[in-house]
Amino acid sequence: MEKQTECIVRFQNISKVFPGVKALDGVSFNIKKGEIHALLGENGAGKSTLLNTLxxxxxxxxxxxxxxxxxxxxxxxxxxxxxxxxxxxxxxxLIPELTVGQNIALGHEPRKGMFIDYKTLHHDANEILTKMKCNFKSEDLASTLSTGEMQMVAIAKGLYHNAKLISFDEPSASLTNQEVQTLFSIINDLRENGITILYVSHRLDEVFEICDSATVLRDGKHIDTFQLREVTREQLIKKMVGRDVSAYAVRTKPSPKTAEKVLEVENLSVNGVFENINFHLHKGEILGFAGLVGSKRTDVVRTIFGAEEKSGGTIKVKGVPVNIKNPRQGVQLGIGLIPENRKTQGFIKFFNNANNVGLTKMEKFSKYSFVNHRKKTENCNYYIDEINLKPSNPHYMTTNLSGGNQQKVVISKWLSSDAEILILDEPTKGVDVGAKAEIYRVLEELLEKGKSIIVVSSELPEVLGLSDRIIVMREGQKVKEFDNQNLTEEDILQYAMGVNKDVKN
Amino acid sequence: MLKTKEYSRELSLVAAIIIMVIVFSIIEPVYLSGSNLLDIMDQSVINGLLALGITYAIITGGIDLSVGSIFAIVIVVVGDLLVSGLNPVLAIICGVGIGFILGVFNGLLITKLNLQPFIATLGTMSAYRGIAYVITGGWPVLDIPGDFRSIFNSDIFGAFPVSILVLLAFAAVGHIILKYTKLGTYIYAIGGNEEATLLSGVNVNKSKMLAYAISGAGAALAGMVLLARLGSGEPAAGQTYELNAIAAAAIGGASLAGGRGNMIGTLLGAILLSTLKVGLVVVGVDSFWQYIATGAIIVVAAYFEVIQGKLKGMRVGRSNTKAIGVGK
Structure with missing residues (x-):
């Protein structure tokens, strides 16, 4: 039995019911002072609700x-x-027009009479920033910071309020590898100073790297709390999904890749963003795009789809040169883009599944501009059955689905548009382990049906596990093209980070 | 697929209107007379037409402040055309066409020049008003021919004014477009998430332009109803009408953030406002107090929306409303 003083947080029998869903169901566990505690579970397991409760x-x-x-x-x-x-x-x-220090102290500014005491404010803020080894100052404008630096400001804000517990919700999702390492060293420093960390992440590598203990939630219930060194990766995944699932991206069938080129890109450029990109996509293959944040992979695929305007180069679809100026033309040429950010780019939050799936090609169930709602529902049913959506209900609001199922709706949109070339930008970002495996399975089935796929991903195991070929980009340039045979993460990283740099093994 | 849950706001508006009618008629039994109820409907027509149109702009996530000025241009141009002897039916077609084109121009500013709808239509609100003055040199247009006036003012089935039919027909067409056409779906999609809509291959610019064109057409119809009613038209007509129209749309459930709103709600919002106004007059409340009552209703209706949102558990995180989200 632990002594009570050792625990900073004790959850006892926490339950929370949302209309129709029991988000938390009698959750009880303790978080010890000064540890880095991982909170794990699939999307919809209740992690966010528990954080919100705390x-x-x-x-x-x-x-x-x-x-x-x-x-x-x-x-x-x-x-x-x-x-x-x-x-x-x-x-x-952060509020971009304010300085770092103003953001840190927002709402709790030190005063001198009626006025804000900026001298003290910046002094206090700089003291914290120095302690965190940040290379920017309290006086800098927030808008000049990178994503990683903004996260440092958020942490500094916590320290400004004398935090004793800091929760991180998927902190590494939008950071570069280097920024993640900086973040980890800061988190370790925080622990040294007796601050407790609650760490929510889907990236198990990270969890094993920095966390001491973990709590697993599943379907709103507490499954287990344990020391991480006592479990293997496989055991952990089994606790999270309640069944054996391979968390690794693997192809289970031989590739249906053919010699036919469905997409040929020659010297594609966007001024000041990327230049002279050359590659082609074979029918029936998965072509992976690897690279660090800032390598402009997303810009390349968005340009092919028509979401950004090219400044030079040619694109051929099935051997025919095309000039795609906007997404509408991309769609008409049979290209589909599953964008990086589901919520802001992927679907409409006020729409149900039938409307979201149907949006790309309403002509299919419309006559003289009039929509046939029955056919629209049938259309949606067809694709969400094919892709195994849960719950498989066309009238369900997409926004209420789990991340993995939202992603399936976005994929269904493009199946409904009869796209032949599917471009997936970070297809499993914020998707839980079980749903990841299902999305990989869906991609394989799509290949069998004659689709061709481009996958842009920051998760190297994903690119390595899925792709027939891999293109590595760095700072707007294509630096390497691999046939995916006996490749390792190191091979790719060497090119992604620049061959001249030292590569950590 | 009519679900009571889906239409809960509309049902509560109907309830609110009925309660108002009951309260007013208890205080002053005359209120319930047939002619008075017709008067309420009649008063709803002009604001209703403007509000139905503006609802289209609001659903896309925009706003159309220029409706009152489009209203004035249509009044003076159609008035001039009629006085110069144009066939009334052709004049009506011209009027709707002018509203439509002025709306398309708003749409062009918003899509091609990428201006914020509030600013773009604030500009055209002033410019269109100026055009109305320039056309007549500031003078009213008088002596509108009787055949035009009788088109809107005559009664059908003994007591039912044509102008009310115009309102209901515009609402019905508007409803059908929103619910049963591709354009309607696109308009909701744009208001819900413009970027996702664009990335779905939808011609966003065209849909937005049509939304503002429909807004202009509603204003044009409203203008012609007034022209027929008064028998004269002046370029100053319709000032601040856009605000009443926005109020009716908001009461009817249109969200200024876009993505939500419908014709039935807006229609009921307009009727509710005139029920209140006529009621206060009949009961003998000072006209100054009418403004206060109108304001209170708008605030109550907005708060109702907040409560409904809370019940649905669809509240958006408070921290995200002010600051911008960074980190893609």
Whole structure:
């Protein structure tokens, strides 16, 4: 039995019901002071709801939350922050027009009479930034920072409020590898200083790298809390999904790749972004695009689809030169783009599945501009059955689905448009382990049906496991093209990071 | 597929209107007379037509502040055409066409020049008003021919004014476009998430332009109803009407953030506003107080929306409303 003083947080019997869903169901576990504690589970397992409960965002729940032996019920996130319980959001929100220091102290600025005491403010903020070894100053404008640096500001904001517990929700999702390493060293420093870390991530490599212990939630229930060194990766995944699933991307069937070229790109350029990109896509293959953040992979595929305007080069679809000026023309030529950011680019939040799936090609179920709603529903049913959507209901709002199922709806959109060339940009970003495996299976089935696929991914195991061929990009240039045989992550990283740089093994 | 849940807002608006009618008629029984109820409908026509049109702009996530000025241009141009002897039916077609074209011009500013709808239509609100003054040199257009006036003012089935039919027909057509055509789906999609809509291969610019064109057409119809009613038209007509129209749309559930709103709600919003206004007059409330009551209704209706949102658990995180999200 642990002593109570050792625990910074005790969850006891936490339950939360949303209309129709039991998001949390009697969750009880403890977080020890000064540890890095991973909170794991598939999307929809209840991680976010639990975080919201801890941080005062969700203030109507059953059960009790104890902080250092004291039962708390924060009315809002601000009260939690005052109490030293700080959350770093998945997508950091800073006000770009304000300085770093103003962002850090926002709402709690030191004053001198009526006025803000900027001298003290910047002094205090700089002290924290120096401690964190940041190479920017409190006086810099927030808009000049990179994504990684913005996250540092968010952490500094926590420290400004004397945080004793900091939660990270998918902190590495939009960081470069280097920034992730910086983040990890900061997290380790925080632990040295006695601050407890709650770490939510889908990237198991990271969890094994920096976390001490972990709690697994599944379907709103507490499954287990344990020391990470006592489990293997496979055991951990089994706890998360409740069944054996290969978390690794693997092809299970021989590639149906043919010699036919469905897409040929020659000297494609966008001024100031990328230049002279050459490649082709064979029918029936998966072509992987690897590279670090900032390598402009996304810009290349967006240009092919027509979402950005090219400044030079030619594109041929099935041997015919085409001039794609906007996404509409891309769609008409049989190209589909599953964009990087589902929520802001992938689907319409007020739309149900039938409308989202149908949006790309409404002509299919319309006559003289009039939509046949029955046919629209049938159209949706056809594709969501094929792709095994859960729940398989065309009238269900897409926004209420789990991340993996939302992604399946976005893929269905492009199946519905009869796209022959599917471009997937970060197809499993923010998708849980079980759904990842299903999306990989869907991609394989699409190949069998004669589609050709481009996958842009920052997850090297994904690119390596899925692709027939791999193109590596760096800073707007294609630096290497591989046939995917006996390749290792190191091979790709060498090119992605620049051959002249030292590559960590 | 009519679900009561889906139309809960519309049902509560109907309930609110009925309650108002009951309260007013208890205080002043005359309120319930047939002629008074017709008067309420009649008063709803002009604001209703403007509001139905503006709802299209609002659903795309935009706004159309120029409707009151389009209204004035149509009044003076159609008035001039009629006085110079044009066939009334042709004049009506011209009027709707002018509204449509002025709306398309708004759409061009918003799509091709990429201006914010508020600013673009704030500009055209002033410019169109100026055009109306220039056309008449500031003078009213008088002596509108009776045959035009009788088209809108005559009664069908003994007591049912044609102008009310115009309102209902415009609402019906508007409803059909929104619910049963590709354009309608695109308009909701644009308001819900413009980038996702663009990336789905939808011709966003064309859909937006049509939305503003429909807004202009609604304003044109409203203008001609007034022209027929008064028998004269002046370039100053319709100032601040856009605000009442926005109010009706908002009460009817149109979200200024885009993606939500419909014709039935807006129609009921317009009727509710005139029910209130006529009621306050009949009961004998001072006209100054009418403004206060109107304001209160708008705020209550907006709050109703917030409560509904809370019940659905669809509240958006507070922290995201002010700051921008970074990190793709």
């Amino acid at each position: 941080h005062g965002v969700n203030n109507e729940y059953e059960g009790t939350v104890e902080i250092q032996g004291r039962i708390v019920s924060y009315k809002n996130a601000n009260e939690a922050i005052q109490d030293g319980i700080v959350k770093i959001h998945q997508e950091v929100s």
